[in-house]
Amino acid sequence: MSHILIQNLSCLQHFDHNGKVFEKxxxxxxxxxxxxxxxxxxxxxxxxxxxxxxxxxxxxxxxFVDCHSHTLFAGNRSAEFQLKxxxxxxxxxxxxxxxxxSTQKATAAASDPELTNLIEQRIEAFLQQGVxxxxxxxxxxxxxxxxxxxxxxxxxIQKKYQAKIKIWITYLGAHAVLPDQNKAEYLKTxxxxxxxxxxxxxxxxxxxxxxxxxxxxxxxLQVQYQKATTLGLRCKAHIDEIKNLGAADYAAEHPFVxxxxxxxxxxxxxxxxxxxxxxxxxxxATSFYINEGFVHMQDIRxxxxxxxxxxxxxxxxxxxxxxxxxxxxxxxxxxxxxxxxLHATTIAPLRALDEDVQDWCFAEGQxxxxxxxRASDLAELAYRYGENLFxxxxxxx
Ligand SMILES: [Zn+2]
Numbered sequence: 001m002s003h004i005l006i007q008n009l010s011c012l013q014h015f016d017h018n019g020k021v022f023e024k025x026x027x028x029x030x031x032x033x034x035x036x037x038x039x040x041x042x043x044x045x046x047x048x049x050x051x052x053x054x055x056x057x058x059x060x061x062x063x064f065v066d067c068h069s070h071t072l073f074a075g076n077r078s079a080e081f082q083l084k085x086x087x088x089x090x091x092x093x094x095x096x097x098x099x100x101x102s103t104q105k106a107t108a109a110a111s112d113p114e115l116t117n118l119i120e121q122r123i124e125a126f127l128q129q130g131v132x133x134x135x136x137x138x139x140x141x142x143x144x145x146x147x148x149x150x151x152x153x154x155x156x157i158q159k160k161y162q163a164k165i166k167i168w169i170t171y172l173g174a175h176a177v178l179p180d181q182n183k184a185e186y187l188k189t190x191x192x193x194x195x196x197x198x199x200x201x202x203x204x205x206x207x208x209x210x211x212x213x214x215x216x217x218x219x220x221l222q223v224q225y226q227k228a229t230t231l232g233l234r235c236k237a238h239i240d241e242i243k244n245l246g247a248a249d250y251a252a253e254h255p256f257v258x259x260x261x262x263x264x265x266x267x268x269x270x271x272x273x274x275x276x277x278x279x280x281x282x283x284x285a286t287s288f289y290i291n292e293g294f295v296h297m298q299d300i301r302x303x304x305x306x307x308x309x310x311x312x313x314x315x316x317x318x319x320x321x322x323x324x325x326x327x328x329x330x331x332x333x334x335x336x337x338x339x340x341x342l343h344a345t346t347i348a349p350l351r352a353l354d355e356d357v358q359d360w361c362f363a364e365g366q367x368x369x370x371x372x373x374r375a376s377d378l379a380e381l382a383y384r385y386g387e388n389l390f391x392x393x394x395x396x397x
Pocket of ligand 1: 068070238312
């Protein structure tokens with residue numbers, strides 16, 4: 001492979017090795033055969049035999065990172081969507097075989113190659129929108145055997161795609177409880193069987209739990225956290241989407257990597273999470289889909305929290321695999337500035353994944369991670385959210 005020369009890039013919005021967002025106009029960038037940025041300059045660069053990219057109509061951004069997705073599932077819930085639109089309650093939908101159990105059944109019925117194929121198609125769709133870092137959770141297996149099967153599928157996909165996209169795997173066995181399961185018994189299985197198997201085979205990067213009203217209480221989180229930590233596994237938690245159960249206090253007092261949703265987390269708790277380096281992840285596309293309120297930056301800026309936002313792609317509460325929608329909601333419904341939006345979709349999600357932010361920054365000597373869009377700046381992507389303006393990516397992992 002020869003050198004790549006991006007000439008006269010109209011606008012570059014990226015971040016430096018300190019995680020500070022910057023903007024530059026009319027930039028020339030030389031990338032060597034190993035994908036390392038050799039030179040960034042406002043004057044023209046001459047490189048014989050280089051592949052030339054004309055950047056005068058393009059915007060350069062960091063690679064987007066999605067730190068919260070439920071990309072592993074089969075089937076879809078469009079029948080349930082119709083019922084919901086006609087005002088059916090959660091209980092009525094469950095009675096008609098809808099809800100998480102219907103996804104669990106469809107996923108269990110899908111073979112390994114079928115599931116692999118579905119996940120790979122979705123990964124390609126993320127890549128086509130400039131997302132080069134993606135966390136994928138399990139959570140539709142809900143039994144030891146199925147969850148382990150799903151984790152193994154994800155590990156093999158992660159390996160296959162390692163040069164193209166960075167994937168993190170999260171075990172979310174405690175996503176829900178099947179109708180014939182006892183919650184306490186299921187947690188015992190998770191702690192005594194599944195977590196040790198995950199640690200022994202190194203099947204997951206993180207362990208997660210859905211802590212909320214009607215799902216798992218804070219005491220369950222404590223039990224799982226203690227077991228996972230003993231096994232050397234890092235923890236995340238879904239908290240406060242429906243109701244504040246106090247899990248934020250527990251997470252802030254222990255080294256959780258992130259807490260996600262946080263719709264009902266108090267300002268005091270947010271401050272505490274911030275002070276203890278627990279990354280807050282907000283999911284506005286889910287708020288949009290289920291018609292709930294959005295967390296507004298005006299309210300949380302005072303806490304010092306710099307949130308990550310992610311798509312929360314899943315079949316039940318956010319079925320749109322469309323990253324521009326997330327950018328739109330971040331600006332319009334959460335009131336983010338362009339700088340906050342860039343931080344929330346790159347630096348903050350990297351922190352939520354315990355990843356070294358420096359590896360993704362834009363500086364000479366670094367492996368290049370730049371995505372090009374047919375737009376003038378990030379705000380235009382958020383504004384034209386019905387379109388995918390992604391052009392190409394030069395992302396070396
Ligand atoms: Zn989730």
